[in-house]
Amino acid sequence: MTERPEAPELTNPRAERVRSVARLSGRSARQRQGRFLVEGHGPVTELLAAAAAPAPRVRVAVEVLYVGPEADPAYAAAARAARVPVRTASDEVLAAMADAVTPQPVLAVAAPVDVELSAVLADSPRTLAVLARVRDPGNAGTVVRAADASGADAVVLTTESVDVHAPKTVRSSAGSLFHVPVVVDVPYADVVRACRAAGLATLATAADAATDLDDLLDAAATGQGPLAAPHAWLLGNEAWGLPEADAALADARVAVPIHGSAESLNLAMAATVCLYASARARRAVRHHGGDTRRRSPAAGT
């Protein structure tokens, strides 16, 4: 009744094919091989769904799906629907290939598909999340997940940021990496310039800003202010935030309000609060009869 063979095809954890996949835990091997690891139920399921979709928001090129002896046959079925080859592998082989400490019964290898900032901006985005020199892979993945959940249009990682295809980033994005376009490796100043030229207000998060998110939400409730129009959140590094010179390039500096005695929120939490404020503002503008979609681009600079 099952189409899977009785014995796994791959049983030697020292085989070159296996070791080559295992090396994808490292950034240099990912760059050299031009492919990355996708591990576990959520990410693999979303990857295969994107690969099977006729017009996915995020285009992916999946090379192969490895399934363990105990894997749910639904994975192989999803792979077939996406025309992705399936190889069966022993648990030992899967453990050797995996980056995760607790290996999963499924693991895919995919090639990143570059998304250009110009293409994202040409698509009339209303909300972008820009990560400026963010270094922690878990934070970056969590922000991609928050961007997806909050309905943001894309995420941009500037140069000197973590590799968005690091295994931990892929895992912490929980599949959102295959829902939301992610642009990588654009210098920070170029991102700010391009956003402005495309008519997006640029909002730098800064703990000491005079304007806070409540002010912007109050304004958006009457269809006013930057949240009521297309905008990009500029989010700084987890340890040192946005340097003053970078924040100064933005149209506005905005604080996430701190109501208690905490010094701050961490990056992923602050990004989540900002991105949900954007969603709330888009809703307010819709109810207000407005339209947050850009109609005529500002003059380029």
Place this chain on the structure above:
Amino acid sequence: MTERPEAPELTNPRAERVRSVARLSGRSARQRQGRFLVEGHGPVTELLAAAAAPAPRVRVAVEVLYVGPEADPAYAAAARAARVPVRTASDEVLAAMADAVTPQPVLAVAAPVDVELSAVLADSPRTLAVLARVRDPGNAGTVVRAADASGADAVVLTTESVDVHAPKTVRSSAGSLFHVPVVVDVPYADVVRACRAAGLATLATAADAATDLDDLLDAAATGQGPLAAPHAWLLGNEAWGLPEADAALADARVAVPIHGSAESLNLAMAATVCLYASARARRAVRHHGGDTRRRSPAAGT
């Protein structure tokens, strides 16, 4: 000019005093010894500030502060202000005592001070965060930090939750554990019952709820609905959420809106969004001329 001795007092990482502190990384040792570790700049600074405050929101009993040879003299000064004894220790001793992989030059040992749910509820809270069987120490600490930042009044961890004094929880709370009262080890059903008796609406987060946070915020903008009045968020386990039977005990089931294709937010992100919605609602009620403080408790059940 410095009051610190030239040579550290503690130099033997195998000394019983050092090993006894090292054991505090484990829950059973914390329970046996009745004390816990506080590591690193942020948590130690906030701990000492709470210990020195004449009327802190969170009472703490600090046993000792260990400082390394290179530690900023400000730590010892803060300890003296809080009447906390200071011991100097070699880097080797600090590394042996620490739980963190990258040891810090300061480490304190403190005794948890129990906070009773009845005392929290007697203080007319407007917003509580209840963690029901949350198991991940990082998530629990992050929620305590979000509760603090958003101005919530207290956090409650039900029985079968992670130990809030685990080193990773203390670290991820970033000092907020010493700002916000945390009640531990109360059975879930008892928390719900006590909140209701104290006049708080209980709001269970549930992905499939018909009511979402936007609905509640819309209502709160006109001074209506549960967010406009005292309420407790009931947040479930990171993997399986709130079991249906537990969610059914709440006054309302509420979804965090998912605008994109993400399946969900993680626990800490969902808690942050809910707690910031509460802050936003309290602000709306203030502007609306109302008062979210409970005036007359509901009849007990």
